[in-house]
Amino acid sequence: MTFIEPFTDMVPSFFGMLNQGPLTLTIFLHTIIILPMFFIYRQEKVRLEREGKQ
Amino acid sequence: MMTTAYKSKDLATMYFIVATVLFGAQLLMGLIGAVQFLYPEFLFEIFDFSVARTVHINALVVWMLYAMIGSVYFLLPDETGIETVGIELGKLGFYVLTVAITVVVLVYVFIQIGPAAESTIWLINEGREYLEAPRWADIGIVVVVLIFVYNVYATAIKGERTGIVTVLMADLLALAGLYLAGMFFVDNISVDQFWWWWVIHLWVEATWEVFVGGLAAYGLIKMLGASRQVVEMWLWVEVAMLFGSGILGLGHHYFWIGTPEYWWEIGALFSALEPLPLVAMFVHVIYDWGKQAGKNGSNTINNRPAFAWFVMNAFGNFLGAGIWGFFHTLPQVNIYTHGTQFTNAHGHLAFFGAYATILIGMFYLNLQSKNGIERMRSTFNSKMAISLISFGVMGMTIALTVAGYGQVLVERAQMGATWDAFFISQQAQWFVQGMGWRLAMGIVTIVGFVYLAIDLLSISKVNHEKV
Amino acid sequence: MSNKIVSVWTDNNFWKRSAAWITGFSAILLIWLTFDTLGQITQGTDTDMQKDAKGLYFSKRIPSATVINYKIGYEYSDKRGHEVPTINGKEKFFGRDDYSEEEAAALLHLGKLGSQAKNCMNCHTLLGNGAYYAPDLTKAWLDPKWKLMMAITQKKTREEAMAEFLQHPSKYPTHSRRMPNLDITAAEAKGLVAFLKHMSAIDTNGFPRNFGKKDITLRERSAK
Ligand code: HEM
Ligand code: HEM
Ligand SMILES: [Fe+2]
Numbered sequence: 001m002t003f004i005e006p007f008t009d010m011v012p013s014f015f016g017m018l019n020q021g022p023l024t025l026t027i028f029l030h031t032i033i034i035l036p037m038f039f040i041y042r043q044e045k046v047r048l049e050r051e052g053k054q
Numbered sequence: 055m056m057t058t059a060y061k062s063k064d065l066a067t068m069y070f071i072v073a074t075v076l077f078g079a080q081l082l083m084g085l086i087g088a089v090q091f092l093y094p095e096f097l098f099e100i101f102d103f104s105v106a107r108t109v110h111i112n113a114l115v116v117w118m119l120y121a122m123i124g125s126v127y128f129l130l131p132d133e134t135g136i137e138t139v140g141i142e143l144g145k146l147g148f149y150v151l152t153v154a155i156t157v158v159v160l161v162y163v164f165i166q167i168g169p170a171a172e173s174t175i176w177l178i179n180e181g182r183e184y185l186e187a188p189r190w191a192d193i194g195i196v197v198v199v200l201i202f203v204y205n206v207y208a209t210a211i212k213g214e215r216t217g218i219v220t221v222l223m224a225d226l227l228a229l230a231g232l233y234l235a236g237m238f239f240v241d242n243i244s245v246d247q248f249w250w251w252w253v254i255h256l257w258v259e260a261t262w263e264v265f266v267g268g269l270a271a272y273g274l275i276k277m278l279g280a281s282r283q284v285v286e287m288w289l290w291v292e293v294a295m296l297f298g299s300g301i302l303g304l305g306h307h308y309f310w311i312g313t314p315e316y317w318w319e320i321g322a323l324f325s326a327l328e329p330l331p332l333v334a335m336f337v338h339v340i341y342d343w344g345k346q347a348g349k350n351g352s353n354t355i356n357n358r359p360a361f362a363w364f365v366m367n368a369f370g371n372f373l374g375a376g377i378w379g380f381f382h383t384l385p386q387v388n389i390y391t392h393g394t395q396f397t398n399a400h401g402h403l404a405f406f407g408a409y410a411t412i413l414i415g416m417f418y419l420n421l422q423s424k425n426g427i428e429r430m431r432s433t434f435n436s437k438m439a440i441s442l443i444s445f446g447v448m449g450m451t452i453a454l455t456v457a458g459y460g461q462v463l464v465e466r467a468q469m470g471a472t473w474d475a476f477f478i479s480q481q482a483q484w485f486v487q488g489m490g491w492r493l494a495m496g497i498v499t500i501v502g503f504v505y506l507a508i509d510l511l512s513i514s515k516v517n518h519e520k521v
Numbered sequence: 522m523s524n525k526i527v528s529v530w531t532d533n534n535f536w537k538r539s540a541a542w543i544t545g546f547s548a549i550l551l552i553w554l555t556f557d558t559l560g561q562i563t564q565g566t567d568t569d570m571q572k573d574a575k576g577l578y579f580s581k582r583i584p585s586a587t588v589i590n591y592k593i594g595y596e597y598s599d600k601r602g603h604e605v606p607t608i609n610g611k612e613k614f615f616g617r618d619d620y621s622e623e624e625a626a627a628l629l630h631l632g633k634l635g636s637q638a639k640n641c642m643n644c645h646t647l648l649g650n651g652a653y654y655a656p657d658l659t660k661a662w663l664d665p666k667w668k669l670m671m672a673i674t675q676k677k678t679r680e681e682a683m684a685e686f687l688q689h690p691s692k693y694p695t696h697s698r699r700m701p702n703l704d705i706t707a708a709e710a711k712g713l714v715a716f717l718k719h720m721s722a723i724d725t726n727g728f729p730r731n732f733g734k735k736d737i738t739l740r741e742r743s744a745k
Contacts (some may be wrong), residue, residue: 008601009315010582010724011561019316026323033298033546036562037539044535048527077565091654099691102701103654104643155562170635170709181637182650217533241626241633243720244562246585248647283533290536301547302554310728311648312582316560318726320554389730393649393657459604471729473666477696478657 060131062138063423068148069124071418074296075509076117079159083110088493092486105166107184108179110161112407115184118154121413122265123202126222128420129272134213140205145204147198154194158187175239182246184254186307190484192237199230216287221293222268231260244312251307260300260327262409266371267292269412271337276419278346288338293433295331305329309385310392317424318385325383329376339368356429357422359513364414368442370407378403378451387421390466395488396458403451411444417510426515433516435509442502449495453467457488567622577607582724586625588617589715593722595663595732603727614718615680615711631709632716639703647720649728653699660732662714662721666695683717684710 009016018025086106089096097106130138138144160176168174175181176189187195203226210219236253240246271289274280305321308314336498344367347354355361378400382391391397422430461479479485522738527617529535531594565573565581573580574591578598592612598605611618642651645658656664667679673693676682687710690700705713 010601013314013557015316015317015557015559016314019319023319023323025316026319029302029320030323033543033550036542036546040535040538040542041529044532044538045529047534048529050534051690052527053438069559087654098699099701104640104652106700107643107652108640109655165642167703169704169706170631170638170712173633174638175634179638179640181640181642183642186640190722217537239628241586242562242564243633243716244581244723245559245648246633247650248558248562285621287533287536290533290540294536294540297544297545301544301551304551307650308558310651310725313558313563314582314724315726317558328733342561367650374728389728393646393651393653394726395653398653400717466729470731470734471660472733473656473658473661473664473695476528477698480696480698 055404055410060137061141062127062131062419063149065138065141065144066124067130067424068145069120069127070420073117073120073124073413074115074507076120076155078503079498080113080117080175081503083107083113085493085496085500088489088496091489092493101163102166105162111184112162112186117407118262118409118413121416122262124420125269125413125416126202126226128204128271128416128423130209130219132220132276133216133272136209136213138205139208139212140201143201145294148379150194151198154191154198161188162186162408165232173241177278180234182250185250187452189237192233196230196233196237198232198416203227203230218268218271218283220288221264225261225268229257229265232256232261248308248313249313251304255304255307256301258299258404258408259303259325263296263331263356263371263375264293266367266408266412267331267335268297269416270339270367271366272358273415273419274339274342275411277361277364278342279350279354279356280342280346285342288334292331292335292338295327295334296316297329299324301328304442306383306385306465309388311334322384326380327328328383329372329380332372332376336368336372339365353429355437357508358418358430358432359431359440361424362432362436362440363411365419366440367411367415368409370403370411370444373405374400374403374405374407374451388460391458394458394461394466395454395485396462399454399458402447402454406447414506416512421510421514428519430513431516433509433513435505436513439502439506439509442505443499444496444497444502446499446502449498450492452489453488453495457485457492460484460488465467486506492521501515556570567625570725574608574610577609579606579722579724581610583624585724586629586719587620587622588713588722589614589625589718590620592720593663595660595721601727603730604732605727606722606724613678614715615678624713628712628715630721631712632714632719635705635709635713636716639705644700648723648725654698657729658717658720659723659725659729660721662718663733665733670695680711680714680718683714687713 009019015025018028084103087103087110088099090103090106109460110299124196124492127144165178168178176190179186180188205225207223232253235249243351267289271285274285275282296464302320303325305317306325308321343354382396382400397400416429421427463478464482465475469478522688529643562583563581565579565584567587569581569623570585570587573584579719590611592609593611594607595601595604636647640643641647641658644652644655646653647658649657649659666683670686670693671677671679671682673686674682676685684707687705689701689702
């Protein structure tokens with residue numbers, strides 16, 4: 001068994017490379033969409049705390 | 055309730071009337087198609103299945119667009135606090151659009167098809183499901199929609215810009231812009247269908263859904279007096295979830311049309327999340343209802359027929375789009391169900407549950423406001439209409455699901471999707487019986503529509519609490 | 522608003538910004554994916570076609586229109602785990618196997634226009650999309666049924682049988698549900714057959730599955 005699956009897409013491409021087995025590509029995309037929400041959350045928390053103190 | 059005589063609301067009424075007529079026409083055409091499934095010689099080579107179906111689905115899309123434009127003209131003064139800018143232009147747009155649509159339908163019905171030439175695509179029929187409207191009409195539609203979008207923007211900039219209006223502004227621009235993706239001819243059928251789905255999917259599973267989110271938010275404030283702050287928070291959550299799943303969920307149409315393998319994963323997981331916001335919307339409506347009922351008791355709802363349709367929307371959207379959509383959205387399932395009566399079952403319950411319901415609710419809100427009714431009660435006709443139409447469409451959906459199941463097993467799983475495989479599946483008992491039930495339930499739906507039409511014409515004369 | 526600290530999770534601004542980010546970024550990803558996909562689904566050239574013909578498989582998902590000069594198959598690929606279109610040497614199409622790129626493209630153009638002008642998609646599915654009143658046309662060119670239709674239409678080749686059927690469909694009923702006459706001319710029919718042949722060579726990731734593999738039904742076998 002190889003760690004990296006043989007390339008099964010017909011044409012090699014960036015997205016095809018991320019497509020390395022069950023759900024690798026889609027989980028990657030989901031993650032990069034969701035991650036920045038933590039940053040937005042932190043910023044808004046700081047803002048609300050500041051407004052709460054006033 | 056305030057019933058200032060906003061001209062914008064009169065314009066809305068004009069759009070709603072045409073929408074209702076087209077809805078009726080849609081159902082009649084569906085009935086012809088349903089009969090032809092059982093009796094193929096019915097109107098053969100006079101008014102073929104393809105003609106009936108073209109008008110059926112075009113009337114569907116067009117009546118919904120009319121009702122959506124009407125809904126915006128209806129709610130805009132309430133949200134922005136001012137009269138809509140560009141009413142006269144909007145009226146002109148209405149007449150231009152209505153004349154264009156009439157000509158298009160007459161050509162579909164009487165000319166039907168043309169020679170294999172560009173002229174046919176420009177003048178008669180573009181021959182692409184849902185987007186059959188010939189190119190000249192496409193251009194007309196774009197111009198009229200531009201007027202509409204301009205009016206919305208001009209009004210929102212001048213008046214107050216609520217969260218609901220902000221969402222609608224962004225959404226309408228995307229919705230209108232997407233239409234352009236369906237307006238050119240290519241020889242390459244994969245490229246053709248690639249862009250075709252940009253219009254169809256990014257309409258019904260992204261921009262239209264967000265539109266419905268906006269309407270539901272408006273309705274909850276208007277009918278229940280729900281808190282705007284809470285409703286708008288939910289609206290933003292819904293926008294995030296709907297666009298987050300719906301935009302890349304487009305991939306579930308790119309499994310088999312010549313597009314690369316990586317769409318399997320993208321389409322599968324993003325679209326599998328599409329039901330989530332629909333659950334959220336359902337929970338939201340029920341939650342607000344319960345909360346306000348706790349405060350105000352039985353006087354909570356000031357427009358019962360409209361509210362009933364809004365609740366039906368929350369439920370139907372979740373069921374038709376969410377559950378029935380999820381059924382066939384994974385590629386492992388879709389390779390067999392793709393393009394069968396299963397798809398058709400989903401198409402019916404989703405379009406009905408997600409859009410027809412809430413737009414009919416808007417018809418009632420409009421009648422209430424137009425006639426200065428403080429609390430609108432449901433009449434016998436209102437109850438018959440909602441029960442029979444919902445029961446009918448649900449019945450058709452179940453019948454088509456059973457037929458589709460038979461078709462998938464026999465034609466696809468067992469026999470490999472050939473010409474003969476198709477027809478053997480069509481003669482299977484489950485399939486034929488399913489088609490029989492679909493016809494019966496279609497008739498129930500039409501009877502329900504008759505009640506609806508009568509109700510819309512007469513409900514305001516019934517004894518309600520006037521302002 | 523009041524000055525008590527409220528949770529970020531119920532804060533409108535948090536959700537508004539999240540919605541804007543998610544929507545904007547998803548749209549950007551979609552546009553990026555669109556460029557990548559369009560690159561992969563542009564039609565190949567005749568040069569690609571000639572190179573591919575030395576082997577078995579297509580190198581382009583959507584081959585050149587000159588694919589009408591070749592014999593197309595649909596066979597299981599171990600590597601990909603599903604059926605794929607294959608090339609099996611030359612094959613005559615209406616008596617010729619030397620259509621130039623321009624000639625073939627003109628035929629395909631006529632056929633694609635015809636498919637729209639006659640509204641095929643509101644009875645049939647193409648690549649699985651359309652209406653469900655009549656069979657899927659994705660691999661119609663490869664349908665074993667044409668052998669029987671050659672006998673019925675008294676034509677010697679598959680393409681001639683198809684063209685004859687398309688011009689007079691209601692004259693050749695195969696089931697109680699017939700295809701109506703759509704005023705298809707001989708030239709249009711030739712274009713449509715080219716369009717169908719080309720479509721059968723599109724790499725659809727294995728849709729439809731098992732095409733034509735289990736076509737002989739018990740009924741037909743016992744009739745033999
Ligand atoms: C009297 C009731 C109705 C009848 C008898 C009916 C019948 C039909 C028929 C025969 C088709 C063609 C299906 C095929 O190609 O095999 C169809 C398609 C369709 N109808 Fe209806 N219909 C009815 C009501 C509705 C309603 C209320 C809606 C939505 C609000 C609707 C939406 C659609 C859609 C979206 C399609 C295309 C489905 C697809 O391509 O998957 N129909 N209908
Ligand atoms: C209100 C929202 C929705 C509407 C109005 C709608 C309507 C439709 C229609 C009419 C079709 C058939 C298109 C055609 O004629 O070829 C379709 C196909 C499809 N829909 Fe939806 N849909 C909605 C939401 C969803 C959701 C949320 C999902 C997934 C969870 C979904 C999954 C699918 C899939 C996978 C297909 C392709 C079926 C096939 O391969 O034949 N839909 N939808
Ligand atoms: Fe979709």
